[in-house]
Amino acid sequence: MVFSVAVAGASGYAGGELLRLLAGHPEFEVRTVTAHSNAGQRLIDVQPSLRSLAHLTLVDTTPQNLSGHDVVFVALPHGKSGEITAHLPAETLVVDCGADHRLVNSDDWAAFYGGDYFGAWTYGVPELPIGAGKQRDRLVGARRIAAPGCNASTVALALAPGIHAGVIEAQDLVAVLAVGPSGAGKSLKLPNLAAEILGSANPYAVGGTHRHIPEIVQSLRWAAAAGPADPTSAACASSPDATISFTPVIVPMSRGILATATARLVPGTSAAAVRAAWEDAYADEPFVHLLPDGHFPRTADVLGANTALIGLAVDEAAGRVVTITAIDNLVKGTAGAAIQSANIALGLTETLGLTMNGVAP
Numbered sequence: 001m002v003f004s005v006a007v008a009g010a011s012g013y014a015g016g017e018l019l020r021l022l023a024g025h026p027e028f029e030v031r032t033v034t035a036h037s038n039a040g041q042r043l044i045d046v047q048p049s050l051r052s053l054a055h056l057t058l059v060d061t062t063p064q065n066l067s068g069h070d071v072v073f074v075a076l077p078h079g080k081s082g083e084i085t086a087h088l089p090a091e092t093l094v095v096d097c098g099a100d101h102r103l104v105n106s107d108d109w110a111a112f113y114g115g116d117y118f119g120a121w122t123y124g125v126p127e128l129p130i131g132a133g134k135q136r137d138r139l140v141g142a143r144r145i146a147a148p149g150c151n152a153s154t155v156a157l158a159l160a161p162g163i164h165a166g167v168i169e170a171q172d173l174v175a176v177l178a179v180g181p182s183g184a185g186k187s188l189k190l191p192n193l194a195a196e197i198l199g200s201a202n203p204y205a206v207g208g209t210h211r212h213i214p215e216i217v218q219s220l221r222w223a224a225a226a227g228p229a230d231p232t233s234a235a236c237a238s239s240p241d242a243t244i245s246f247t248p249v250i251v252p253m254s255r256g257i258l259a260t261a262t263a264r265l266v267p268g269t270s271a272a273a274v275r276a277a278w279e280d281a282y283a284d285e286p287f288v289h290l291l292p293d294g295h296f297p298r299t300a301d302v303l304g305a306n307t308a309l310i311g312l313a314v315d316e317a318a319g320r321v322v323t324i325t326a327i328d329n330l331v332k333g334t335a336g337a338a339i340q341s342a343n344i345a346l347g348l349t350e351t352l353g354l355t356m357n358g359v360a361p
């Protein structure tokens, strides 16, 4: 069976990456692409790298134009998808790459985003360890999926195994991320001009203000919950919150995130027990890989691939576990996670249309 697909926000970075991956997916056929200021343009004029989709023309992003498809991927600025997806039929699989449906707690939405709160959908990070299983279990059969924030999923994947296994403490987490400017989208913004970025490393959203913080805390609360927890259950809600100091730094690379995330070691825990926690979490995962002891990833190792590579060390003197995680923000950080989650929801092979191999050099 071939599923008919629409992509909203197809002129942007996330939309473009969705289209690149969907063009190679054997069960998905992209039939509608929508945009905002670029509506009416030929897709190939806006996304010249997508030669195999040259027959498509961008149309307005309206519920009407997105109706009549089996699957709709949405890659719009936050606050824009909720208005539109509310009008799509319940049986359509809708995967939102924006933030509108990621947060379970409306107070978090109000504090970090503001505006209308559209409610939480099933979170699209299948590998997150939760209770006796994985977030994957909740994605089976889902028809509304919230793909993750790129920084949020990177840090959550980095730290969740240790919290889930009880070998690191959920308080006093620290994450510093080197991030590429494509994470901020294609629209013109002064801090993202080449003249501001080339030859410089530029911190932003310092001091607990970044919008991905509540999303990270939410994932880590789920990871901490004992038993086969429903993330929205009272038992899970009563798990202690993680506390995290989170600092992103824009660096001169188009794509990629390198997250150094550290946590206090639970006293008395051996280095072997720490490594076993991450090995247990990710041993069978096709896209999330723990590197051997002493090995650490580079962003260049994951470009174009739906992989997260994690290096792990125990700093005995500091009493901290150190994780270094590399992902491509546009693939595992958004479009790849969206397609992987859609595959699971539809009962397809999870890896269809996705690759573990990156582009090098």
Ligand SMILES: NC(=O)c1ccc[n+]([C@@H]2O[C@H](COP(=O)([O-])OP(=O)(O)OC[C@H]3O[C@@H](n4cnc5c(N)ncnc54)[C@H](OP(=O)(O)O)[C@@H]3O)[C@@H](O)[C@H]2O)c1
Residues within 6 Å of the ligand: 008, 009, 010, 011, 012, 013, 014, 015, 034, 035, 036, 037, 038, 039, 061, 075, 076, 077, 078, 080, 097, 098, 099, 148, 149, 150, 182, 183, 184, 185, 186, 187, 329, 330, 333, 334
């Ligand atoms: N970039 C990443 O690495 C990344 C990672 C994870 C999640 N995301 C999320 O994915 C979503 C898209 O991000 P992006 O990086 O692709 O942004 P982008 O490059 O700026 O693209 C935004 C898209 O939304 C359209 N758009 C802009 N204003 C609109 C409006 N008022 N109404 C309807 N459509 C509008 C744009 O159309 P026109 O170009 O035609 O105006 C474009 O297609 C965001 O919610 C972002 O948080 C992005």
